[in-house]
Amino acid sequence: MLSLFRSKAKATVTAAPERTNAHPNGLVDPSVMDQIGHLEFLSRRVVDGLLAGKHRSTTKGGCCEFSQHRQYASGDEIRQIDWQVYARNDRYFIKQFEEETNLHGIVAVDTSGSMNFGLSTVSKLDYACQAAACLARLLLHQRDAVGAVILNENKPLFVPPKQHAAHLQAILAALQSAEASDGGDLGTQIRACIPRLRRRGLFVLFSDCFGNLDELGKALRIVRARGHDVVVMHVLAPEEVHFNFRRWSSFQSLEISGQKLNLDPAAVRDEYLKRFRTFLDQLEELVTGLGGDYIRTTTNHDLAETLGWFLRSRIART
Amino acid sequence: MSFLSIAFLTALPLAAVPILLHLFDRRRNVVIEWGAMQFLMEAATRRTNARRLKQWLLLLLRVLAIAALVMALARPMLPGNWFGNSDRGETIFVVDNSMSMMRTVENVSLLETAIERTVASLDDIPPGDSVRILLASPYPIWAMGGSMRIDSNSRQLIADQLRELRPTNGRSDLLSALLTAAQTEVEPTQQRRRIVLLTDGQGSDWSLTDESGWKRLRKTLNSAVVPTELDIVELEENPRGGSNLAVNKIQSSRTVVGVNQSFTLVAQVQNHGRSPSIATSVTWSIGGEKANTSQVTGLEEGEVRDVAWSYSLSRTGVYALSCAVDVDDELTPDNRATVVVQVVDEVPVLLVEDAADLAEIQQDAFFVQAALGWIDGEPLDERGVFAPQVVDSQRLERMNLQGFRAVVIPNLTDLSDDVISKLHEFVSNGGGLWIALGPRSNVEAFNEHFFADGEGLAPLAVDRIVDEVASQLDANTQKTTIDPSITKHPATLELADSERLDTSDISVSRRFRFVPPPQSEDVSVLLGLSNGEPLAVENHVGRGRVIVQSIPLRLQWSELAKSQAFVVMVQDWFAYLTQPQATRHNLSPGDPISLYVANAENREATLRTPHGDEVELTADTAGDGVIFRSSRTILPGDYLLELGLAGDQIPFHVNRDPLESNLTPLTSSDHKLLADLSGLRNSITGSTSTGMNHADPLWPLILMVLICLIAAELLLSGLISRERFGSDPISESTEHWAEQQFGMPVTLGMQPVSLEQKRHKVTIDQEQQTEKVGTVP
Structure with missing residues (x-):
């Protein structure tokens, strides 16, 4: 009987499970790729690319789909003059075409300490890395150039976008090496890597977005202003969404060492959920307000279903 | 304050169990490494004092509930005057309604005198006290359904019910009646009890030879929960030494006889008076009709004389044959005795x-x-x-x-x-x-x-x-x-x-x-x-x-x-x-009537009791016929079972106890013996009080408080639980949210519901349109 009341050694629920993917290829789950492999990642915005791909190009000329006429200027090639228009108007117009080009996609993974949380499931960082790896492989498969950004306060890592298939290994290695460390401002980290995004393309952020939303908003607006298509995949743990803890617990911060809170979780659940819901609404408004896509998912969800649903939705809208 | 089960108080420390559990639960917290600290920090600072107050109140309710349960088990008693003016008592009137109470003094029967005295006593009982009426003959029976509280209305009601009481032909067992009255459960609000026995002082009713019974009465009175006062009122203050000739019983050689078969009835006539009787005639009657007369000579005090009569009946049926001495003595109901004889064709x-x-x-x-x-x-x-x-x-x-x-x-x-x-x-x-x-x-x-x-x-x-x-x-x-x-x-x-x-x-x-x-x-x-x-x-x-x-x-x-x-x-x-x-037509008090009727067309019958009451009976099926049964035979006397519409009347007779005819009163030595046996020294002449000091039970109140505490605890815990877990859940993913809202397939562009998001969608569409418009030459 007394043993029931005996103070046990405090159980610590670790929020940083071991990274199980020893080999970089382990990040790309074949089952996920089986389900999303037949889908295409299409850019909703006009992107610039050197090679012909599946995306609309801002480069006018070549062949393919007619884009517009413009008046002839000296230096233009004579063969580009539309003689039929000249016959009707007696003016020289140059005929321009839209050329399909390839996409420059950047997958950015947040590696702040909070991403290391995963109680009943894999950690958010693992989930985010797997999602990023799958998307990268998909983009490379459709002959798009893919790069990766590991957003970290101390050891940021940038893998420039490249198109060849062997580049996947470099991306996967970067993702594999990502380790959650102390906090840091996500917005600042994004802004730090913006100058390296030379061509307009796709910017996919995998993060829990905890931190200063205003800074994040500013950074994403800059990215958007530079012509990038912004997608925010908001990765959360189910415990963070439901907060169904019933016993007295000691919550230790994953980002700020020494920050600790002893409380009855059920007593603060209402307030917590209220704030969390407000945060989610603000983030969603922020992302959709700047024209990006917002996808919220929890780590207990099947990655293939989440990515598949997202890709199908994009195809339907394009 | 006193406790009936004080040992339970040792369990009082159990009341601290909720506090200990609360503290232990806090000590056994789990360490969780948490990411979303920013929301938790804000939420923790918003914990209101009201919520904390509710939790402490809940803890207090649980502690009080356990304490109340332990206290209730210990059965605390408070001094009788703790609750102020609650000095309520109960008076039990034990009325001797035996046959001897039919004797009259100045044309008023002793029973009527007893009833009027009881009615007069009702005025002396303070309002709020309770009254019960117990009849002593032929065995103790409560005259009213239960205890009745005295007020202006009930006083008259009790008086009316008392005046409807009728004497029986039976004998009283006063010892049993007193025991019944003394053993009656005391209601929690009552603090004293008074038992008033009204009797004629007839010695044969007192069962003086039953020593163990009187000792039991003494023990019962001594161990009574409330002080019990016993008043015995002897109504016949100057007993008359009159004569009483009685027919004790009629013995028959057979109660089932054949048609025209002679049978002999022997009536036992006894002089119960304290003086010799004179010679008198004895009348035999069949079904109330005079059939024969014989003579009985004068009898000495206590002498018994048998009077025989042989007769035969020429028709089958059930006949009530009575024998009555034609004398006007002190007690007339015992001048007659009855036997029921069944005449049958043959018994196979x-x-x-x-x-x-x-x-x-x-x-x-x-x-x-x-x-x-x-x-x-x-x-x-x-x-x-x-x-x-x-x-x-x-x-x-x-x-x-x-x-x-x-x-x-x-x-x-x-x-x-x-x-x-x-x-x-x-x-x-x-x-x-x-x-x-x-x-x-x-x-x-x-x-x-x-x-x-x-x-x-x-x-x-x-x-x-x-x-x-x-x-x-x-x-x-x-x-x-x-x-x-x-x-x-x-x-x-x-x-x-x-x-x-x-x-x-x-x-x-x-x-x-x-x-x-x-x-x-x-x-x-x-x-x-x-x-x-x-x-x-x-x-x-x-x-x-x-x-x-x-x-x-x-x-x-x-x-x-x-x-x-x-x-x-x-x-x-x-x-x-x-x-x-054979059907038993001659019964003792309480013996059941059981009459088998072959090929009965009507299953309804009416039983008429000696008091003239009619009891409806319904027959049970038994083989080819039916059986009428009744146990309403406590009153000695003549019963008549009327079968169906044809009106066939089957007589039954419940014999009375011949001892009731003995009117010898209690003597002074009997009084002394009675006082010795019962331990009530002044019981006959005055009154006595026994029992222990009264205390009011507190545990019913504590149990009510316990129920209230449990109800409040349930209410409060339900309220707190609703506050803790009643919040609407947050959608885990946009995919689920979309499914719930619109069903699949849903495009991402349809997800935003806020104004901002709608505006964004419009903006995007406008941009696309603008681009397309721009391409038109």
Whole structure:
């Protein structure tokens, strides 16, 4: 009987499970790729690319789909003059075409300490890395150039976008090496890597977005202003969404060492959920307000279903 | 404050269990490494004092609930005046409504005097006190449903109910009445009790010989929860020494007789007065109509005189025959006694004959038939009520015995197991069986099947045949004869009359010897022998009776069959054996009425009681007919069962106790004896108080508080739980959210629901349109 009341050694629920993917290829789950492999990642915005791909190009000329006429200027090639228009108007117009080009996609993974949380499931960082790896492989498969950004306060890592298939290994290695460390401002980290995004393309952020939303908003607006298509995949743990803890617990911060809170979780659940819901609404408004896509998912969800649903939705809208 | 179970208070520390659990629960917290600290920090600072107050209140309620439970188990008592003006008591009026209370003083009966005194006493009882009325005759019965609180309305109601009380013809058992009153449960709000007994002081009602009963009363009063005061009011302050001649009872030789069969009624007249009586006439009546008159001479004090009357009735039916002494004495209701006689055509009985081919006097059943007034299956002129049917044992095996009242085997032979089991069932259902052992009886078979180690029909096993003649070779030795006076059995009362009958002259030459029963067991013996050994023994199996005799019922082994007493013996024993199946019309108080009616068309009947009340009865189906049953027979007197629309009236009579006619009052020595027995020194002349100091029970209040605490705890915990877990859940993913809102497929562009998001979508569409418009030359 007394043993029931005996103070046990405090159980610590670790929020940083071991990274199980020893080999970089382990990040790309074949089952996920089986389900999303037949889908295409299409850019909703006009992107610039050197090679012909599946995306609309801002480069006018070549062949393919007619884009517009413009008046002839000296230096233009004579063969580009539309003689039929000249016959009707007696003016020289140059005929321009839209050329399909390839996409420059950047997958950015947040590696702040909070991403290391995963109680009943894999950690958010693992989930985010797997999602990023799958998307990268998909983009490379459709002959798009893919790069990766590991957003970290101390050891940021940038893998420039490249198109060849062997580049996947470099991306996967970067993702594999990502380790959650102390906090840091996500917005600042994004802004730090913006100058390296030379061509307009796709910017996919995998993060829990905890931190200063205003800074994040500013950074994403800059990215958007530079012509990038912004997608925010908001990765959360189910415990963070439901907060169904019933016993007295000691919550230790994953980002700020020494920050600790002893409380009855059920007593603060209402307030917590209220704030969390407000945060989610603000983030969603922020992302959709700047024209990006917002996808919220929890780590207990099947990655293939989440990515598949997202890709199908994009195809339907394009 | 005092506690009835103070040991439970040791469990009071258990009240701290909720606090300990709370503290232990806080100590056993789990460390969680958490990412979303920013929301948790904000939420933790918003924990309001109100919520904390609720939690502490919940803890307090749990502590109080456990403490209240422990306190309630300890059963605390508070001093009687703790709750202020709650000095309430109860008065129990025990009214002696026996027959002797019908005596009048100045044309007012003692019972009426008792009632008026009780009504007058009601005015002295303060409002709020409770009153009960207990009637003492024929046994204690509460006159009102329960305790009644005194107020202006109920006073009149109680008075009206008291005035409706009627005396009974029965006797009071005042000791039982006092015990009943003293043992009545005390209501929690009552702090004292007063028992007032109103009686006429008749000595026979007091059961002075029951010492243990009076000691029990004393013990009950001493251990009463509340102070109990006992007042005994003797209404007859100056007892008259008047005469009281009474007919104690009527004895009848038979209560089931045949048509035109003579029977004798013997009325027992006794002078209960304290002076000699004068000669007076005795009137016999049938159904209320005068039938005969005889005389009884003057009787000395206490003298008993039997007055006999022989009569026969020419029609079948049930008749109430009464005997009344024509005298105006102090107590008139006991001047008359009644007996109910049933006149029937015949009572079917069965005789087993296994020697039909022999000469008549060598047949087994010939003498029994002759004694019943039948020869060769035909009735003689002077036949009795019993109609015999003669069968052999083989036919007995195939017969249905249901229509017969008794079976006689005059000379037992070997019977099959089926016959024996059939006889067993017959007797169990109330039939009579008379087995006579004879030369053809097999000892081993009898012991195995009829005695069956005490489980069979016979009460004793038989040993062997004893030749009494051979043992009487010595001329000086007396012959072995029947000794009818060995016991006083109701079936042999007439046989024992040696003046009229030659029973004691019947010699027995040979017989079976019964194995004597173990000393611890007692066997009913009907007839014995002059050498002290039993000749006929009796056994009761189920509702029926079995007589086993060790000589045959024919001219063999004895002179019984040719004796004068044989006819009387056969008639009396048949009457005795057939009694269980006959309807009992003469009852004792409380005996149930049970009347079987064959082929009844109407199943409704009305029972009229001596007080004139009518009780509706509904019959139960029993075989081809119905049975009317009632147990409303507590009042001595005449009952009338009216059957159906035809109005057939069947009389029943519940006999009264002759002791009630003895009006001798309690003497001073009786008073002293009573005081000694009951321990109430002043009980008769004054009053006494016993019992312990009163205290009010507190635990009912604590239990109510406990219920309130539990209800409040449930309410509060439900409220807190709702606050803790009642928040709407957040959608885990946009995919789920979209599915819930719109169903699949849903495009990402449709997800935003806010104004901002809608605006964004419009903006995007406009941009696309603008681009397309721009391409148009």
